[in-house]
Structure formats: structure tokens, C-alpha cells
Amino acid sequence: MQFCKLFMLHFQENVSLKAYNTFGIDVKTSYFIEINSETMLFELLSDEIYLSHAYMFIGGGSNLLFTKDFDGLVIKNNLKGITIDEQDDESILLNSQSGEVWHELVLKSISLGYGGLENLSLIPGTVGAAPMQNIGAYGVELKDVFHSLKAVNLKTKEIETFNLEQCRFGYRESIFKKEAKGQYFILSVTLRLLKHPKINASYGAILTTLDEMGFRDLTIQNVSKAIIKIRSTKLPDPKQIGNAGSFFKNPEIDEDQYQTLKSEYPQMPSYLLENANYKIPAAWLIEQCGWKGKRIGNCGSHQDQALVLVNYGNANGSEVYSLAMDIQKSVKEKFNILIQPEVNIY
Ligand SMILES: Cc1cc2nc3c(=O)[nH]c(=O)nc-3n(C[C@H](O)[C@H](O)[C@H](O)COP(=O)(O)OP(=O)(O)OC[C@H]3O[C@@H](n4cnc5c(N)ncnc54)[C@H](O)[C@@H]3O)c2cc1C
Structure with a gap:
């Protein structure tokens, strides 16, 4: 254990990350620290241990696959606080520190009666990681409610503000996962939520589940409850069996490739995109490969969910990675489609 002079930075050494990733992979990090305030964060950014080691920020560890021990410093984000920054007759700007648990923010916004997050109920992880891959579910993505975020530029230590356009959100993508990868720590996120919610219940089994649950009113509370029910039944709970949700992204193919495949596999599901390409469910491709x-x-x-890779208890990360690569290879061989991991691999 080492202590810094100005601020009590509590570094732990040689720490298992098993409890810090939902895959439950038992790797070790040389150093580990939790940050609870911005002051602590900035103190850390000048600390010798941070400056002289590789580092990695983590939130809930629900989109990570550790394939080996980490020879560096893992920084667990624990920055908390939710405020309403501005409001008018139509909407509010809800600001959340990045270490807040995403689902708790969703529940809070629903309890206050503000619409926009209900379809994103029960997605694991923290608020700060949500923009990383523009989280999405049940026909809604973060970008649909996003206003701006504040992030620390880890080179200059300046706080920068990113608006919607600057985040370059795409399907499970953002500037923070691509061009600016590893360059920023997201401090806080501001969302624009509606005082008169517009319900989006057309996706998947939301309406039938509302019906089964006996809910007649299309409210944000009921939609959230229905989605929680669907997700709890459909998706394996990481507390029971280690996983990081969908391991691969759904691939996009062009019209020519779509027509070729469709003639060979008439039952192939697909979604026509605005750019005239087709999105193919990766789960279907993986299932077809056995x-x-x-x-x-x-x-x-x-x-039940081919797209979700699971740890039956004692898997190591390289085993899971090797399985993922075998799956990727067989999908490429059968369909000539390269499916890409959604999960961040370290
Ligand atoms: C059962 C299950 C279901 C899931 N369902 C969905 C779903 O429906 N939709 C969906 O989009 N995702 C889903 N996911 C994936 C996951 O919940 C999201 O990607 C979530 O946003 C990850 O948050 P986290 O805090 O756990 O991030 P982590 O796994 O801790 O980190 C993910 C990445 O973000 C980086 N990072 C984390 N916090 C910050 C920060 N503050 N600043 C800069 N970088 C940061 C990390 O370095 C890492 O590269 C699911 C996962 C599981 C386990």
C-alpha cells in the first residue's frame, strides 16, 4: 500500500479483478484504486503510479473481457451525483456523474416522471460508459436522449465538453471507442428528458408483455417494468453465470451480398437500414454455424442466446477469446461476413 502526500490516494496492489468484471474472469492488476471525487481524480492524474504505468478506467465491468493479467493501474469509477441542470415547459436536462449506476439513473428519471430512458432499463454498467458504445435496446439508443458530456482530456488534463455531433455516435460506436480511444475519461453526462413522454412500445415483445402483465396504460413506468421483465427472462444474469451481454455486434452488409445470401438462405432475418444496407442478427449467423x-x-x-458467450465458472479470458475467434471464423467461412466484437477486449 502506498500513500500520496497531498491526498490520501489508496492504491491496492496485486488485486484480483474477478469481482470487477461481469464475465467473472480472475485476472490480476498490479495496482487498483477507486475514485470517489473529481479532486481525487485530478490528484491521481499527477501521481507517480498513474504517470509511470499503463492504466485503464472501468465502470461496472459489464462490457469487458480480460484475457490476461493487467500490468498497470485499474481505476474504478465511483463518481456520484445527479442534478437537474435546466428545464423548460417541455424538457429537463438531467446531469449525472459518470460513476452512477445506469439502471438507477433510469429508475430515478422514471420516478420523477421524465420520459426517454424507460426503454434502456436494466442495461448493466455505469453512466460514464454509456456513451462509449452508445448503449441501445428496444428501439432506443443513448444518442436519442443525449445532450452533452464532460470528459477529461488525459493528455492535457483539461475538461472538454462534447455535444451530440462531436461524440460521433453510431451503432455501438462513438468517438471514444474509435479515434479518441483511451484519450478521455468521461466525467459526467447530460441527457434531455421529456416532461410529456413519448412512448415507444412498438419494439419486440413490449406490447404483448404489457398485456400479459395486465398493464392497460402506456406509461413510462409500465414500459420500464415490461422491459425489465423481458430482459430478466431472456438474458442470462451475470450474477448466476458470467457474461458481458452480446459479445458481437450485428453486422451490416450491402444489397449485393444480401441478395446472394437471401437466395441461399431464404429464412435469413434482416433489417433494411436507411443507407440501403441490411443489418443481419449476429445471433442468427452464430446459430446457423452450430x-x-x-x-x-x-x-x-x-x-437461449447464441450471441451471449458465458463463463461456466472457471474460464480464463483467453479461453473465451479463443471461442469468440472460432465463432468469428466459422461465420466468415459460411457467410463471408466478419462479425466484430462489441465487448472491449484487454
Ligand atoms: C447481461 C448484459 C446485458 C447487456 N445489455 C446491453 C444492451 O442491451 N445494450 C447495450 O448497449 N449494452 C448492453 N450490455 C453491455 C454493457 O452493459 C454496456 O456496454 C455498459 O455501458 C457498460 O458499462 P460499464 O460501466 O460496465 O463499462 P465497463 O465494462 O466498465 O467499461 C467498458 C469500456 O468503457 C470504458 N469506460 C468505462 N467508463 C469510462 C469512463 N467514465 N470514461 C472513459 N471510458 C470509460 C472502459 O475502459 C471500457 O473500455 C450488456 C451487458 C450485460 C452483462
């Missing part, structure tokens, strides 16, 4: 429910050693593709 991976669904298949277990290889300590890991496998989930029996």
Missing part, C-alpha cells in the same frame, strides 16, 4: 448452446471447456455460447 454454436448455440455449445460448450467448449469452461465457456460457451448460451443455450
Whole structure:
């Protein structure tokens, strides 16, 4: 244990990250610290241990696959605080520190009666990681409610503001996962939520689930409850079986490739995109290659969700990675489509 002179920075050494990633992979990091305030963060950015080691920021660890021990410093984000910054007759600007738990922010906004986040209920992780891959579910993405964020430029230590355009959000993408990867720590996120919510219940099984639950009113509360129910039944709970949600992104193919594949596989599901390309569910491709429910050693593709790779208990990260690469290879061979991981691999 080492202590800095100005501020009590509490570094732990040789720490297992098993409890800090939802895959439950037992790797070790040389140094580990939790940051609880901006002051502590800036203190850390000048500390010798930070300056002389590789570092990685983590939130809830729900979109990570550790393939080996980390020879550096893992910084767990614990910055808390939610405020309403501005409001008019139509909307509010809700600001959240990045270490808040995403689902708790969703529940808070719903309890206050503000609409926009209900379809994003029960997505694991922190608020600060949400812009990283423009989280999305049930027909809504973060970008649909996003106003701006503040991030520390880790080179200059200046705080910069990013608006919607500057974040360059795409499907499970943003500037922070691409061009600016590793260059910023997201401090806080501001969302524009509606005082008179517009309900989006057309996606998936929301309406039938509302019906089954006996909910007649289309309210943000009821939509959130229905989505929580669907997700709890459909997705494996990381507390029961290690996973990081969808391992791969749904690939996009052009019209020519779509027509070729469709003639060979008439049952292939697809969504026509605005750019005239087609999105193909990665789960279907993986299932067609015979991976669904298949277990290889300590890991496998989930029996109900082919896209979710799971740790049956003692898998190491390289085992999961190797499984993912085998899946990727077989999909490429069968369909000539390269599916890309959604999960961040370290
Ligand atoms: C069961 C399950 C279901 C899921 N369902 C969905 C879903 O429906 N939709 C969806 O989009 N995702 C889904 N995910 C993925 C995951 O919940 C999201 O990607 C989430 O935003 C990750 O948050 P986190 O705090 O756990 O991030 P981490 O896993 O801790 O980090 C992810 C990446 O972001 C970086 N990072 C984290 N915080 C910051 C920060 N403050 N500043 C800069 N970089 C940062 C990390 O370095 C890492 O590269 C699911 C995951 C699981 C386990």
C-alpha cells in the first residue's frame, strides 16, 4: 500500500479483478484504486503510479473481457451525483456523474416522471460508459436522449465538453471507442428528458408483455417494468453465470451480398437500414454455424442466446477469446461476413 502526500490516494496492489468484471474472469492488476471525487481524480492524474504505468478506467465491468493479467493501474469509477441542470415547459436536462449506476439513473428519471430512458432499463454498467458504445435496446439508443458530456482530456488534463455531433455516435460506436480511444475519461453526462413522454412500445415483445402483465396504460413506468421483465427472462444474469451481454455486434452488409445470401438462405432475418444496407442478427449467423448452446471447456455460447458467450465458472479470458475467434471464423467461412466484437477486449 502506498500513500500520496497531498491526498490520501489508496492504491491496492496485486488485486484480483474477478469481482470487477461481469464475465467473472480472475485476472490480476498490479495496482487498483477507486475514485470517489473529481479532486481525487485530478490528484491521481499527477501521481507517480498513474504517470509511470499503463492504466485503464472501468465502470461496472459489464462490457469487458480480460484475457490476461493487467500490468498497470485499474481505476474504478465511483463518481456520484445527479442534478437537474435546466428545464423548460417541455424538457429537463438531467446531469449525472459518470460513476452512477445506469439502471438507477433510469429508475430515478422514471420516478420523477421524465420520459426517454424507460426503454434502456436494466442495461448493466455505469453512466460514464454509456456513451462509449452508445448503449441501445428496444428501439432506443443513448444518442436519442443525449445532450452533452464532460470528459477529461488525459493528455492535457483539461475538461472538454462534447455535444451530440462531436461524440460521433453510431451503432455501438462513438468517438471514444474509435479515434479518441483511451484519450478521455468521461466525467459526467447530460441527457434531455421529456416532461410529456413519448412512448415507444412498438419494439419486440413490449406490447404483448404489457398485456400479459395486465398493464392497460402506456406509461413510462409500465414500459420500464415490461422491459425489465423481458430482459430478466431472456438474458442470462451475470450474477448466476458470467457474461458481458452480446459479445458481437450485428453486422451490416450491402444489397449485393444480401441478395446472394437471401437466395441461399431464404429464412435469413434482416433489417433494411436507411443507407440501403441490411443489418443481419449476429445471433442468427452464430446459430446457423452450430454454436448455440455449445460448450467448449469452461465457456460457451448460451443455450437461449447464441450471441451471449458465458463463463461456466472457471474460464480464463483467453479461453473465451479463443471461442469468440472460432465463432468469428466459422461465420466468415459460411457467410463471408466478419462479425466484430462489441465487448472491449484487454
Ligand atoms: C447481461 C448484459 C446485458 C447487456 N445489455 C446491453 C444492451 O442491451 N445494450 C447495450 O448497449 N449494452 C448492453 N450490455 C453491455 C454493457 O452493459 C454496456 O456496454 C455498459 O455501458 C457498460 O458499462 P460499464 O460501466 O460496465 O463499462 P465497463 O465494462 O466498465 O467499461 C467498458 C469500456 O468503457 C470504458 N469506460 C468505462 N467508463 C469510462 C469512463 N467514465 N470514461 C472513459 N471510458 C470509460 C472502459 O475502459 C471500457 O473500455 C450488456 C451487458 C450485460 C452483462
